[in-house]
Amino acid sequence: MTQEQKQRPETITALLHQAGIAHHTTHIETNGDDPEWPIWYAGYLLENGFEALLNAKLLKSDLIYLLVLVDRQQKSEAPGAQWETYYANFFARRYLNE
Template structure:
């Protein structure tokens, strides 16, 4: 589980950096940020999770995870929190 969380944290961080670069001219303002992230993340997450997530799923999930993070763990970095939550919700970990 830890490896998958780390992998998804890296994907989220890279996507965040790419988004920042893409929207630097607008001061980072992007009301459709979740859709932008979803477009980038969907192919990267494909095959990594037990339950497949569509672009629409991801675009709806990310703003909810941010609201949850702010309420429950505001001190935790967003990428780490989102990755852990995604793995906990959408991946079955097999233990021998």
């Protein structure tokens, strides 16, 4: 495993964190509240190299589904966990066999 492959989950975590900040900034008037957040996040992530990090081709609709799925899993399995890390591990296991 190359150094880049070892660091990929950390890079995914950083991109998710960046997306969170951008989303909150975009929705500042609602304090980040957005019932359609998976749609926004999917677009942002795809525009910022998420597919390359996962070495996968994703439809936006697939990514929206996966974001909803991981959000529900995190809320039931690890409600106090840092969401970015939990999501990154979810995607790494699914696409990077980590």
